[in-house]
Amino acid sequence: MLNVENLVVCYGGIEALKGIDFNVEEGKIVTLIGANGAGKSTTLKSIVGLVKPKNGKISYLNKNLLNVETKNMVKEGIVLVPEGRRVFPDLTVLENLKIGAFVRKDENKIKEDLEWVYSLFPRLKERTWQLAGTLSGGEQQMLAVGRALMARPKLMMMDEPSLGLAPLIVKEIFEIIKEINKQGVTILLIEQNANAALHIADYAYVLETGKITMQGKGKELLEDENVKKAYLGQNTK
Amino acid sequence: MTLELFLQHFANGISLGSLYALIAIGYTMVYGILRLINFAHGDIFMMATYFAFFGVLTFNMPWYISFIVAIILTGLLGIGVEKAAYRPLRNSPKISILISAIGVSYLLENLSIVLFDGRPKPFPTPNIFADVINIGNISIQRLTFIIPVVTIILLFLLLFLVNNTKSGMAMRAVSKDQETAQLMGVDVNSTISFTFGIGSMLAAIGGLMWALKFPQIQPLMGVMPGLKCFIAAVIGGIGNIKGAVIGGFLLGIGEILLVAFLPSLSGYRDAFAFILLILILLFKPTGIMGEKIAEKV
Ligand SMILES: Nc1ncnc2c1ncn2[C@@H]1O[C@H](COP(=O)(O)OP(=O)(O)OP(=O)(O)O)[C@@H](O)[C@H]1O
Numbered sequence: 001m002l003n004v005e006n007l008v009v010c011y012g013g014i015e016a017l018k019g020i021d022f023n024v025e026e027g028k029i030v031t032l033i034g035a036n037g038a039g040k041s042t043t044l045k046s047i048v049g050l051v052k053p054k055n056g057k058i059s060y061l062n063k064n065l066l067n068v069e070t071k072n073m074v075k076e077g078i079v080l081v082p083e084g085r086r087v088f089p090d091l092t093v094l095e096n097l098k099i100g101a102f103v104r105k106d107e108n109k110i111k112e113d114l115e116w117v118y119s120l121f122p123r124l125k126e127r128t129w130q131l132a133g134t135l136s137g138g139e140q141q142m143l144a145v146g147r148a149l150m151a152r153p154k155l156m157m158m159d160e161p162s163l164g165l166a167p168l169i170v171k172e173i174f175e176i177i178k179e180i181n182k183q184g185v186t187i188l189l190i191e192q193n194a195n196a197a198l199h200i201a202d203y204a205y206v207l208e209t210g211k212i213t214m215q216g217k218g219k220e221l222l223e224d225e226n227v228k229k230a231y232l233g234q235n236t237k
Numbered sequence: 238m239t240l241e242l243f244l245q246h247f248a249n250g251i252s253l254g255s256l257y258a259l260i261a262i263g264y265t266m267v268y269g270i271l272r273l274i275n276f277a278h279g280d281i282f283m284m285a286t287y288f289a290f291f292g293v294l295t296f297n298m299p300w301y302i303s304f305i306v307a308i309i310l311t312g313l314l315g316i317g318v319e320k321a322a323y324r325p326l327r328n329s330p331k332i333s334i335l336i337s338a339i340g341v342s343y344l345l346e347n348l349s350i351v352l353f354d355g356r357p358k359p360f361p362t363p364n365i366f367a368d369v370i371n372i373g374n375i376s377i378q379r380l381t382f383i384i385p386v387v388t389i390i391l392l393f394l395l396l397f398l399v400n401n402t403k404s405g406m407a408m409r410a411v412s413k414d415q416e417t418a419q420l421m422g423v424d425v426n427s428t429i430s431f432t433f434g435i436g437s438m439l440a441a442i443g444g445l446m447w448a449l450k451f452p453q454i455q456p457l458m459g460v461m462p463g464l465k466c467f468i469a470a471v472i473g474g475i476g477n478i479k480g481a482v483i484g485g486f487l488l489g490i491g492e493i494l495l496v497a498f499l500p501s502l503s504g505y506r507d508a509f510a511f512i513l514l515i516l517i518l519l520f521k522p523t524g525i526m527g528e529k530i531a532e533k534v
């Protein structure tokens with residue numbers, strides 16, 4: 001579905017991505033794990049056009065994504081849940097969800113999807129009129145995911161959804177990611193929390209300072225000695 | 238001072254305050270979305286009056302057609318200024334855009350001196366505005382009533398637009414986080430253009446009513462009102478639409494009452510706004526309705 005080839009991104013003279021290749025198969029959960037500064041966010045930003053790559057190809061459903069502007073990504077069915085949630089703080093929960101459906105015109109379907117999101121996250125329903133800025137971190141993450149779902153994406157990309165959340169909430173959110181995937185949304189999940197990510201991923205890549213150093217089925221990487229040492233051993237999250 | 242006289246002054250204050258409010262809204266909207274003080278805003282207000290002037294006198298349009306044309310042209314001018322002078326600098330340091338705004342301001346002022354001639358021109362005032370209404374012992378120009386009514390109607394329309402429509406939601410989203418708004422499919426450029434268009438059209442309506450109230454127009458007429466309305470926006474809490482309106486009314490009413498009660502100070506009329514600004518900056522720098530801080534980082 002999404003295919004990235006030899007992606008190189010530079011900030012100033014410094015290469016943040018040194019030519020990475022990966023592939024997201026339709027219907028799957030694919031994860032990209034890596035430590036701070038590995039280039040995870042940069043990868044997602046290049047896919048959605050917020051960062052211009054120096055080199056490489058990004059194709060999506062056989063279309064060259066490099067020519068698609070950021071604001072048109074949702075129309076292609078691609079949506080990003082950004083790092084740090086980035087909900088609109090002085091919009092209400094409902095408005096945040098509605099803005100997820102900004103480009104859609106099918107009012108009836110939007111209403112259905114709103115109910116769908118509320119059924120996934122009942123906590124948001126109780127807080128429809130609350131300003132998003134006053135939600136707890138976990139609730140904001142739910143809202144960010146709900147907002148993305150309101151676009152009815154084919155591919156949902158998530159940048160560290162576990163960031164700063166208590167283990168129980170992380171578990172809850174990852175369960176929901178699995179559920180969303182079961183309902184037909186392909187997921188590209190970026191995580192530092194390798195343990196949580198590998199448990200739900202069909203396929204995984206390990207990104208280290210701008211290079212992909214390992215890849216394999218989620219379960220396989222969980223058993224891999226190198227991964228255990230580097231990402232699971234000291235990971236207490 | 239008799240009650241009648243006080244009411245008469247008060248009505249004048251409200252009407253001047255309404256004009257300030259309409260112009261202050263433009264400052265606040267642009268600041269809200271771009272974090273930019275649009276120094277050209279006062280000159281855009283001035284241009285509106287010339288558009289209407291030429292519409293009536295050169296093109297012989299009826300005044301209401303000419304006003305509508307002027308309002309639309311002014312909206313387009315605002316959009317054009319943003320496209321030409323601010324958009325190319327959007328990713329530059331804030332100070333660059335600010336300087337560009339000052340440049341646009343001088344450009345518009347000097348361009349109108351060259352094109353329209355620097356000498357003041359009498360603005361044609363249709364009779365329906367000039368009529369005087371008598372209530373008891375108070376006699377007030379009809380315009381003095383019309384101005385606040387128009388302002389209040391526009392304010393409600395604007396608040397509806399911002400709070401209850403999709404475009405308004407896009408404006409609020411873009412003003413907080415352009416990147417994320419884009420990811421949701423919001424067209425940031427057209428949202429910003431829309432904001433400039435609305436703000437400039439409101440300034441045009443303010444400018445036209447200003448020219449009806451003080452029927453003489455000249456290329457530098459936007460400078461002082463521009464400054465004062467910027468102050469009104471700051472007093473109200475820049476970025477906040479209701480705040481800009483409150484600031485405008487406070488400034489207008491305060492100014493008129495100052496002159497009325499302390500005629501010996503009437504020479505300090507313009508200084509009043511600046512003194513108020515200093516006091517606000519000292520005691521409540523975020524303004525009366527200062528932006529809510531609801532962000533959790
Ligand atoms: N706008 C920028 N300008 C310059 N350098 C940048 C910029 N954004 C990122 N970088 C650099 O690129 C590298 C990769 O950053 P990136 O944000 O992709 O890391 P990450 O894997 O998402 O890390 P984290 O887990 O901390 O979010 C880092 O060294 C970072 O300093």
Ligand SMILES: [Mg+2]
Nearest residue numbers: 040041042083
């Ligand atoms: Mg990151």
